[in-house]
Amino acid sequence: MSLDQEHRLEEVFSAARNLPPLERAAFLERICGGDAELRRQADSLLAAHDQAGQFLQPTVVLSICRVSMNCQARSVKQGSV
Numbered sequence: 001m002s003l004d005q006e007h008r009l010e011e012v013f014s015a016a017r018n019l020p021p022l023e024r025a026a027f028l029e030r031i032c033g034g035d036a037e038l039r040r041q042a043d044s045l046l047a048a049h050d051q052a053g054q055f056l057q058p059t060v061v062l063s064i065c066r067v068s069m070n071c072q073a074r075s076v077k078q079g080s081v
Contacts (some may be wrong), residue, residue, distance in 0.1 A: 005038075012042045017049050
């Protein structure tokens, strides 16, 4: 994931995380447009955020997901997925 993509994901996550579920879905549809990967990653971050509740701060959730995505990317490059 490039630095620009990370920043874009952070922006989308930050804007969507406090929206009610119905508004969130419409917001993500509009903001992500046809970028399926951005939508998938945003959905993943938001799901982790929702599960964590107040336990984890949003920046911690973003950091955890970045590590996870980087590990997945390395696995794909190595052909182990």
